Amino acid sequence: MTAAKAMRRHAADNLPRASVPNRDQLTALQDVAARYAVAITPAVADMMNPNDPQDPIARQFLPDMRELEHLPQEHADPIGDDAHSPVEGVVHRYPDRVLLKLVNACAVYCRFCFRREMVGPGRGGLSPRALSAALDYIAKTPQIWEVILTGGDPLVLSPRRLKDVMARLTAIEHVKAIRVHTRVPTVAPQRITPALVKALRTDKATFVVLHANHARELTKAARAACARLVDAGIPMLSQSVLLRGVNDDAGTLGELMRTLVECRIKPYYLHHADLAPGTAHFRTSMTEGQALMRELHGRVSGLCQPTYVLDIPGGYGKSPVGPTYLNADGSEIEDFTGRRHAYPPL
Numbered sequence: 001m002t003a004a005k006a007m008r009r010h011a012a013d014n015l016p017r018a019s020v021p022n023r024d025q026l027t028a029l030q031d032v033a034a035r036y037a038v039a040i041t042p043a044v045a046d047m048m049n050p051n052d053p054q055d056p057i058a059r060q061f062l063p064d065m066r067e068l069e070h071l072p073q074e075h076a077d078p079i080g081d082d083a084h085s086p087v088e089g090v091v092h093r094y095p096d097r098v099l100l101k102l103v104n105a106c107a108v109y110c111r112f113c114f115r116r117e118m119v120g121p122g123r124g125g126l127s128p129r130a131l132s133a134a135l136d137y138i139a140k141t142p143q144i145w146e147v148i149l150t151g152g153d154p155l156v157l158s159p160r161r162l163k164d165v166m167a168r169l170t171a172i173e174h175v176k177a178i179r180v181h182t183r184v185p186t187v188a189p190q191r192i193t194p195a196l197v198k199a200l201r202t203d204k205a206t207f208v209v210l211h212a213n214h215a216r217e218l219t220k221a222a223r224a225a226c227a228r229l230v231d232a233g234i235p236m237l238s239q240s241v242l243l244r245g246v247n248d249d250a251g252t253l254g255e256l257m258r259t260l261v262e263c264r265i266k267p268y269y270l271h272h273a274d275l276a277p278g279t280a281h282f283r284t285s286m287t288e289g290q291a292l293m294r295e296l297h298g299r300v301s302g303l304c305q306p307t308y309v310l311d312i313p314g315g316y317g318k319s320p321v322g323p324t325y326l327n328a329d330g331s332e333i334e335d336f337t338g339r340r341h342a343y344p345p346l
């Protein structure tokens with residue numbers, strides 16, 4: 001039995017009781033699972049509260065029948081990865097940085113994933129030959145300053161394979177920064193072994209970006225896994241997605257950001273949920289998102305403030321989406337309590 005299979009079997013045994021579906025629902029859920037990958041790790045099963053039908057952890061990982069409702073504005077490639085892929089596994093949208101997608105598998109599959117049409121346990125990853133071609137592209141493109149390992153979750157790879165990729169990236173003189181985007185420290189903390197930490201350590205600036213959407217994901221084991229990385233000199237940032245029913249209130253969002261900072265993880269981005277197929281039940285409006293950011297600004301430390309961003313559909317990149325505190329002509333500025341103050345002209 002493969003590790004992925006074992007994880008899925010364990011997950012099936014550990015589904016929260018409150019969410020056990022009836023026969024009709026089960027058929028519909030099998031349709032969802034046939035369409036989009038499902039996997040839950042033991043650590044995630046343990047995070048769920050089986051007595052809460054609105055559990056914010058279960059909502060992120062258990063399939064929902066609404067995933068089969070696709071809207072016309074939703075898109076299989078919502079942020080336009082394909083439009084900017086010069087070679088297999090590389091997305092080169094911005095001049096100075098590329099995504100390198102090593103694997104298409106994850107330890108868990110988020111129900112709102114913007115790459116949900118591309119990822120899954122059977123989807124493999126880059127072949128050795130494709131990896132060499134991707135690294136050749138990076139090596140012959142001197143404006144690439146940073147390589148972002150994403151996917152899929154790169155930390156499902158063995159320390160040996162990670163070490164190989166890190167060494168080959170490190171050998172490219174113009175690559176000065178390496179970023180690793182992952183859920184593994186929270187969803188499979190036991191994978192953050194000394195060997196894996198060692199594999200990630202290079203003399204280039206290496207950052208690990210944790211994807212986390214609720215404070216309860218930072219369990220004791222998850223905190224210890226993050227501490228192993230940070231203690232080894234690997235700074236951590238976080239990315240979250242604004243999700244209806246998971247973190248769309250200022251209290252929950254503030255607690256998440258504070259918990260991350262307490263784990264020495266600097267909140268980086270709060271993503272507006274992408275237009276991925278079958279994810280409408282997760283999306284808020286951007287006006288709601290801005291109101292939440294305003295509340296966050298009013299209640300928690302600057303260390304806890306992520307930038308609220310939208311990945312513009314079509315492959316145009318990410319842009320901050322506010323809110324703004326300065327009026328159009330720069331004559332008035334709003335403070336953290338909402339009061340407005342005049343600012344003199346030049």
Ligand SMILES: *Cc1c(COP(=O)(O)O)cnc(C)c1O
Nearest residue numbers: 091092093094097098099148318
């Ligand atoms: C998100 C993303 C990046 C990284 O963007 P930052 O703003 O530097 O975090 C780079 N390339 C692509 C294609 C992306 O989607």
